[in-house]
Every structure is written in structure tokens, then in C-alpha cells.
Amino acid sequence: MAAAASNAPATREAPWPVGLMSEKIAAWVDRLGQVWVEGEITQWQLRGGHVYGKLRDLSQDATVSFTVWRSVAQRLTSEFAQGDRVIALVKPNFWVKGGSLTVQVFELSHVGIGELLERLERLRRQLQSEGLFAPERKRPLPFLPNLIGLVTGRDSDAEKDVIRNATLRWPGVRFALHYAAVQGERAAAEVAAGIEALDRDPEVDIIVVARGGGDFQNLLPFSDERVLRAAAAATTPLVSAIGHEADRPLLDEVADLRASTPTDAAKRIVPDVGEELAGLDQARARMSARLGQLLSHEADRIAQLRGRPVLAAPERIVDERAEELVRWIARGTELADRAVEDRTRGLAEARARLSALSPRATLERGYAIAQLADEAGGAGPVLRDPVDAPEGTAIRLSLAGGRLAVTSAAAADG
Incomplete structure (x- = not known):
């Protein structure tokens, strides 16, 4: 009767007991068998040789409890702690009495460094293709920031190094502190939130993300895509000061300036007074x-x-020019008088030549000019032959002293 009831579907009139439903869930989960999973250890507690902890998904908000029994824990060859990324062979178990799901761990190992590096390289190529590493995106740092935003761990050495060295270089420097976890599961989210919060503050002129040294896995939050996206979206210049000289998380590539250490960041962001x-x-x-x-x-x-003479004795140049002006005036007067004399002499010579050639001069020597009288009684054509003036012809004679009117007589022989 019980077997028949367990196979019958649950209805309002015939509901399943809670125990039956829990047993069915346990049976279904048990059929899943063993599976390989990857995640981050967020809790690791050792009690009575057994390990109880929690495993968190790397990319979304999903967590599951796990148990490592003493027999398996004794076979583990590595040390594990909170924040480690691991790969585990697990078998899900549903605890009917408590109504909870847990997984039993059969094998556990750290995620290989090579695999992590490969993931980081894929992320690097993706962000580089989007231009987040481009040099032209880098913004210059202000010469003397009014307020420095600092994202770091509370009471950390990085915080002390940045503040102490910056204050030594410029005593009046001011800081806006935003504390965040710098390793573990909360680190990436809190660092990204710190960058965004300081970027929204209009008084913050520069943001410094600082952390002391650590191993490769402890620095992984500073290569997390959430942190990188927040740094790329910030409008305030950002300095990455993570770890030591050899450490190179991806935040160094996105930041406007990479400082090798927190101390180096302090030297780079403020001038030395x-x-x-x-x-x-x-x-x-x-x-x-x-x-x-x-x-x-x-x-x-x-x-x-x-x-110079012109300034030492300015009247000298006036005197020199005055003497020169007098000479030129005298020379001009001389040339003008000479020109007048030459023109007067030439005029007299021309007048003499003109007088010599004038008909009046001929008349003054006793000659006369005979002209036939015209109809009005005036002088007409010049008479050159007696034949042209028969007897009784009116003739006009031009003498040196004036004109005479005469009449021609008969022509005499010879």
C-alpha cells in the first residue's frame, strides 16, 4: 500500500507527505552521480578531522555547501584556504531530515596556474580588441591634485605607504579613502565599487588603487573584468599600484598610469615640495x-x-647742413645768372640774324618794293616786270619810310 502511494501522483485530495517528497528529491539528486565542478572556496572549517565549507561560482551568485570527510581530507596533498580557486570531484546529497543540499568531496585540487593564465590571456585579448589598453585613452595626471581618492585595504601597508610618502613630498595633500577587500571573493566587487564611488566625487582629481605584494592568486581580483570595466569607465585619471615590481595584473594595462609599488605611486601623483x-x-x-x-x-x-656725434653735439649737424645749404644757394645763383647771360647773348645773336634777313633792312638801303594796286586801292601782287605795268597803271611803292601811290609812265629803252 505504501509503495502504491509513493508512485501515485500528488493531488489536493491525496498529497504527498513531506518525507516522501524529500525522499524523491534525494533519489533524483543521487542519480546525478559524481561530477567535476570549479569554484572559489569561501569557507573552510576543520572540525574533528572533517572539513566543512562553501564553494562559490566564479561568475555568478551561486554557492553550495560541501563536506570533505576525514578519509578524503587526509589524502589531500595541498593546503587549502578561503579564496582559493579549486576543481573538485563531488557527489550531491540531499539530506532528507534537514531538507538541505550539500555535496561530498572525493577529490580536490587547485586550479592550475596555466589554466588561470590562459583565462587571463583570453580576457586580455578581448579587452585589447575593445581598445581598453590603447595609449590614446591614457589621460595625463594633474600636476598637483586637490583631493586624491585611494582604494585600498583598511589599515594596510599600502595605505600607509601611499599616505606617508605623499605627505612627505607635499604636506598639504588630502585623501578620500575607500576601503575594500583586496583578496578573496569580495575583493573584485568592492574594488570596482570603490572606483565608481570616487569617480562620482567631483572633488577627487585622481584615483589610486593600491595593494601590497602577494602571490599570483591573491592578485587575481585586480584582473577581474568587473574591476577593469569600472576603471575603463572612470572619467577621473586612475593609477594602478598593485604588488611589487614584478606583479602585473590587467588593471595596470587599463589604468592611466602604472606604479610599480604603492610608494612609487605616491611619488608619481604629487610633486616634491x-x-x-x-x-x-x-x-x-x-x-x-x-x-x-x-x-x-x-x-x-x-x-x-x-x-655718437649726432647726440653728443646735435647743433653740429645743423651747422654743417647750413654751410652746405649756403654753398648750394650760391652755386644755384651762379648757375642761374650764367644761364640768363647765355640766353641773353643767344637772343641778341638771333635778333641780329633776323634783322639781317628782314626785307626792311633792304628797304633802308634805298630799295623799294613795287606792287600793283588792287581794286580797293591797297597793295596787290609784287611787280617784277615793266610789261606787267603799262602806262597809267596804279602802283604802290613800299619804301623804308612808308608807302607811295604812283602811276606808271611809258617804258624807256635800255
């Missing part, structure tokens, strides 16, 4: 020397100008 004061003194000395040279040079030039 002593060096700046020394630089100001040197600049002031150079400016003073240069200004002195310039003034000395200009004083020498003024002295040279004042020593």
Missing part, C-alpha cells in the same frame, strides 16, 4: 641673471648712442 622650491629658486636666479644681462646690454647701447 623641496624639488619644486629648488626649481623656483633656480628659475628666479636664471630670470634675474637674464634680466641683468638684458639691462646691461641696453645700458651699453644707450651709452653708445649718446656717444
Whole structure:
């Protein structure tokens, strides 16, 4: 009767007992058998030789409890702790009495470094193809930040190194601190949240993400995609100061500046007040020397100008030009008089030649010009032959003293 009841479907009229449902769940889970899973240990407690802990998914919010019995724990060849990434051979078990699901671990090993490196390389190539590592994305750091945002572990050596060295270099520097876990399951989310919170603060001029040294796995949160995306999206310049010189998480590639250590970050983000004061003194000395040279040079030039004759005795040039002007005036007068004399002499010669050629001069020597009278009684054509003036013809004679009107007589022989 009980077997028949266990196979009958549950209905409102004939519901299953809780125990029956739990047994069916346990049977279904048991059929899953052993499976290989990967995750991060978030809890590891040793009690009575047995290990009780929790295993968390690497990419989403999913956690399962696990148990490592003493017989299996004694065979483990490595040390395990919270924060380790592992691969485990497990068999799910549903505890009917408590109604809880747990997994029994049969084999447990750390995720190989080679596999982690391969994952990081895939993420590196993806982000590089998106341009998150491009040099042109890098923003210059401010010369003297007004407020420095610091994402680091509470009371950590990294915090002390950054604050102490920055304050030694510039005593007036100010910090806005955001504490976050720097390893383990909470690290990536808290570091990303710290970057976003400081980036929203308008007074923060630069963000520094700092952590002391650690092994490869402890630094993995600073290669987490959530942290890298938050750093790439920040509009405030960001400095990555993770680990030691040899450590190189992917955050170094996304950040605007990579500092090899937290101490190096302090030296890179603020200037040294002593060096700046020394630089100001040197600049002031150079400016003073240069200004002195310039003034000395200009004083020498003024002295040279004042020593020139034109400035030493300015009336001299006036006197010299006055004498020269008098000479030119005398020369001009002489040339003008000579030109007038030459033109007067030429005019007299021309007048003499003109007088010699004039018909009036011929008349003054006793000659006359005979012209036939025209109809009005005036002078007409010049008479050249007696034949043209028969007897009784009116003739006009032009003499040196005037004109005469005569009449022609009969022509005489010879």
C-alpha cells in the first residue's frame, strides 16, 4: 500500500507527505552521480578531522555547501584556504531530515596556474580588441591634485605607504579613502565599487588603487573584468599600484598610469615640495641673471648712442647742413645768372640774324618794293616786270619810310 502511494501522483485530495517528497528529491539528486565542478572556496572549517565549507561560482551568485570527510581530507596533498580557486570531484546529497543540499568531496585540487593564465590571456585579448589598453585613452595626471581618492585595504601597508610618502613630498595633500577587500571573493566587487564611488566625487582629481605584494592568486581580483570595466569607465585619471615590481595584473594595462609599488605611486601623483622650491629658486636666479644681462646690454647701447656725434653735439649737424645749404644757394645763383647771360647773348645773336634777313633792312638801303594796286586801292601782287605795268597803271611803292601811290609812265629803252 505504501509503495502504491509513493508512485501515485500528488493531488489536493491525496498529497504527498513531506518525507516522501524529500525522499524523491534525494533519489533524483543521487542519480546525478559524481561530477567535476570549479569554484572559489569561501569557507573552510576543520572540525574533528572533517572539513566543512562553501564553494562559490566564479561568475555568478551561486554557492553550495560541501563536506570533505576525514578519509578524503587526509589524502589531500595541498593546503587549502578561503579564496582559493579549486576543481573538485563531488557527489550531491540531499539530506532528507534537514531538507538541505550539500555535496561530498572525493577529490580536490587547485586550479592550475596555466589554466588561470590562459583565462587571463583570453580576457586580455578581448579587452585589447575593445581598445581598453590603447595609449590614446591614457589621460595625463594633474600636476598637483586637490583631493586624491585611494582604494585600498583598511589599515594596510599600502595605505600607509601611499599616505606617508605623499605627505612627505607635499604636506598639504588630502585623501578620500575607500576601503575594500583586496583578496578573496569580495575583493573584485568592492574594488570596482570603490572606483565608481570616487569617480562620482567631483572633488577627487585622481584615483589610486593600491595593494601590497602577494602571490599570483591573491592578485587575481585586480584582473577581474568587473574591476577593469569600472576603471575603463572612470572619467577621473586612475593609477594602478598593485604588488611589487614584478606583479602585473590587467588593471595596470587599463589604468592611466602604472606604479610599480604603492610608494612609487605616491611619488608619481604629487610633486616634491623641496624639488619644486629648488626649481623656483633656480628659475628666479636664471630670470634675474637674464634680466641683468638684458639691462646691461641696453645700458651699453644707450651709452653708445649718446656717444655718437649726432647726440653728443646735435647743433653740429645743423651747422654743417647750413654751410652746405649756403654753398648750394650760391652755386644755384651762379648757375642761374650764367644761364640768363647765355640766353641773353643767344637772343641778341638771333635778333641780329633776323634783322639781317628782314626785307626792311633792304628797304633802308634805298630799295623799294613795287606792287600793283588792287581794286580797293591797297597793295596787290609784287611787280617784277615793266610789261606787267603799262602806262597809267596804279602802283604802290613800299619804301623804308612808308608807302607811295604812283602811276606808271611809258617804258624807256635800255
